[in-house]
Amino acid sequence: MSDQQEPALRLKGIVKTFPGVRALDGVDFEVMPGEVHALLGENGAGKSTLMKVLAGMHQPDEGQIIIAGKPVRMTTPIEAKAQGVVLIHQELSLVPEMSAAENIYLGELPLKRFGRVDWTTLFERSNAILKRLNCNFRGEVTVANLSIANQQMVEIARALTVDARVVVFDEPTASLTDAEKVVLFEIINDLKARGVGIVYISHRMDEIFTLSDRITVLRDGAYRGTLTTADTDEDEVTRLMIGRSLDLSRDTAEHSLGEVVLEVRDLSCAPLFKKISFSVRAGEVVGFYGLVGAGRTEIAETLFGLRSPDSGEILVDGSPVQINAPADAIKLGISLVPENRKEQGLVLSMNCRDNMTLPQVQNLTTGPFVSSGAEIAIFDKYRDKLEIKTPSWRQTTRVLSGGNQQKIVIGKWLSMHPRVLIVDEPTRGIDVGSKSEIHMLLRALAAQGYAVIVISSEMPEVLRVSDRIVAMYSGQIMREFTAEQVTEDSLVQAISGIRTSEVA
């Protein structure tokens, strides 16, 4: 690309705020025609928000979107598409009971007279697109019968129905096999050769370095810089992404570890995970690190009685236990702060106090009635302890910020006085300030003698809170590190499925 060329798309000083969060803070970004521009950042860095602004799903509070030299306003995805900006969603946006061809041309089905669908044209065109994508299925097939990867292909095929100026791929390889990835990369290169600007969002460094021309990094909603891929390396990108100020120094105040509280031996649940063995001691934080889908959440769900393992043993305090329901787990002192706060953690329509006391409401009674006093006492205690900011216990949890919601969930389980606290993605979608608060909280809890398991997809988080780190790949434990041994490189290798000869 030459310097004189007009960018296919340019974003200038984009600001977008949501209640409580400044999701995008003056972001600049540009794609030249025929360029693959990778967008990098941790979860919650603002990539998805930026893409939604691009696709017309969000309106920026400040800043400009300039397409082919002209500033534009896009209020709907259709307008964006009309401007030549196509977003390939990370979550599939398909209608399962319709054919692939209809999904590709959804909203723009070719017409004959009397509103009839012109099937011949539809299938001709969509089959041509699918052929270009090297898909081994035809447009006539029903989407519900396709594999996830093929559904993704249908989604990608949508981008080829218009004369796209810019195509945004949001984590397109998350559900693709290696062979399918190769095809996808060919498509991207093909688009590129035809002068289309590509925005490529991914977590996977290898992909980014094979594909991209330039890399832009976002952190905490802010623009951190743009690098030319050829002149940089993974290290530099990582530093930009995580930030120099990355506080790897954990809470070094050492505390002594107690007995092994929870031990898992050869636990398997096909096809989610197999032969999982590990143990957690009182006062210890064990981090589980891996890519999404590596089986970490499923292990937690099994420990909490939400799944039945095929084989293996769970031992609490050295004796084998059967956990058939969450109630069993709770009785044994195992608590789970689940991955999805809003869907699994909270009853959003209920107030703060009721959410916090939900697991023990049966026992908080005077006579047959729930004792309001006892409940409020519990709420007050953990509100103070966790510094939950809410005007009153009567506030419904729906309106709280993500950080405060998460603290309510944590408080809910702390108030049960568990022995083992499992936290799954504790800071997903939470702003930076609250993040470090929750990190400190987890360390403090361990210091008080809880056995803590932290599941996270964010490397800095795992490095920061854990005494030991278990790296998982595709349902198996690859390696176990102590806080002293661990390096980012070895961790990345382990979760990518690369075995090393080093002994853990």
Next chain:
Amino acid sequence: MLLNRLKAGGPAIAKQGILVAFILFMIVFSLMSDRFLTADNIMSVFRQSAIIGVMAVGVTIVVIGGNLDLSVGSMLSFATVLVVDLHDKIGPELAIPIMVLATLCLGAINGFLIGILRLNSLIVTLGMLSAIQGLVLIYSGGQNVDIVDQRGTWFAIFGRGSVLGIAAPILIFGLMAIIFHVIMSTMPFGRKVYAVGGNPTASVFSGIPRSRVVFTTYLISALCVAVAAIILGSRVMGSQNNVGQGYELQVLAAVILGGTSLLGGAGSILKTVLGVLMLAFIQNGLILMGQPYYTQWLVTWVVIIVAVWLDVAAKRGRLFSPIA
């Protein structure tokens, strides 16, 4: 508490919309007819609303738990026919408990299919509506039943008796409403129903036995139908075999009018009582104003939609739906 809510301003008033509407209707009707606000008239409205009211208490709990119960109408036919028919065969002492047990069994079937097997409650109770109606017809052979000795049986007290000048149906309705309101608002079980209706997944993640809670809501609904059947059978001293036909939707209308969300997790028994009374007073007021009884349906149509609309609008913060 009320003061706090008033201070919170507009949205809080929107939340109390049913109360505001109720008061407005009462004012309008009392201006239009001087018979409206007499003790006699009010008592008679209360009495007439008792059967729907008792059933609505049960259905409210089911709906708060996140499900529907369309089978209450034919269940009412079943229970009433059964208790009236057995009355003359084995006497009321036995007829009542047997009828209650049989009705609870029907509730248990609903609860099993919906709570334990997790089948869609709308379709299951629709199927039960049809199946139970068939059962009633088979049981009665298509004949209507009645009690021969209508004067000499103590069974009459439930529908025709009174205590301290208050008709028994009103007392029963009031008692049921208060008991279940207390259960729902102050006891662990009530809390669990709200939790399960509000977010079934999060409830399971909090160790709440979701299946058992839903199962119990259907038992309660059946129990309420049984109580309504006692009032109805006792008042009429007989029963047509399709006496409860159409009740399910009237009951549901009252529940919805009371502000209970069909999505579950929100609502209250006392507001349902307001919904029931409002429908009854609309009917009564229109008749006193000389309107034919069926004009109430037209008013109900408007009232239900406006009530739910305002509720939905308050939640999304804009009056009209954003869908294009």
Next chain:
Amino acid sequence: MSNLTDITPLRWLMRNPIWGFVLLVFIFFSLMSEHFFDYRNFQNILVQTSTIGLIALGMTLVMINGNIDLSVGATLALAAAFAVDVQSWAMFATWGNWQILPAVSLALLVGILMGAINGFIVWKTGVDAFIVTLGAMLGIRGLVFVYTGESSFYAMNFAYSDFSALSVGPFPVLALIFLACTLIVHLVLSRTVHGRNTYAVGGNREAAVNAGIRVGPHMMVNFMIIGFLAALSGVLLSTQMGAATPNLGRDYELWVITAVVLGGTKLTGGKGDIIGTLGGVLAIGILRNGMNLMQVPAFYVYVILGSILIAVLFLDKRFNRTANGGLRL
């Protein structure tokens, strides 16, 4: 779907289990009752089925949209009342048999209007269709009573009530109308953009919005279609009876929903077709007719239908377990 070519009859039956059931009861009653397997009886079944069947066609569209319409029974009664009453208006007194034309047109328009009201409210207020049409069910029934003053109307023009007895060749007119409508709605649903959008709106509302489909007006059109079909059903029913009673069509909404669900349409939207609905309607029709011929009291039909409905739901759940990966929730 449109690719019917590579499908064997067995596979087709697997996908449309209701037709297997229809076949089963058909064979059963043919063996059990000598009066069943008879051309005249088949005509009967089709005519009896047409009332519920017409509404079920519209309900299929509305339910694929992810909505529901509980007001169809009342709309049917209102249309029937108009159809019978308007022909005796003084202004049409000299029109002879032509007086039927404005009467029926007005009745059908009223049906469309009722549907439009429902659809418009669902569109603009965002209130769930279940609640909107529950209100309309009460309200429109109220309108029926207001209009008729609680009395029945009788058709004075004999041509009107003779209409239902007409046949075109060997086919009764009512059955023909029903089959024609079935074919048309089937074609609309499977071949037109509106029909395909019906699946898109119900299957993934957000995707439909993103694709630029105007969801609100789209749903309103489907409500108008069901209003029209309910009115048509009311008109035809009143020709059969030669009268319109204010309680006509009570509980029909429940029968119609039963038929549509039996036919495999999902309450959650996005799935279903007219072939399945036709199967569901016929299953109910054959059951009622056959049991009647066998002199089984009509009561048992209710029990059997209710049980089948629940059984279908149960089997569907067993065979189409949603993949939450064995998570016990």
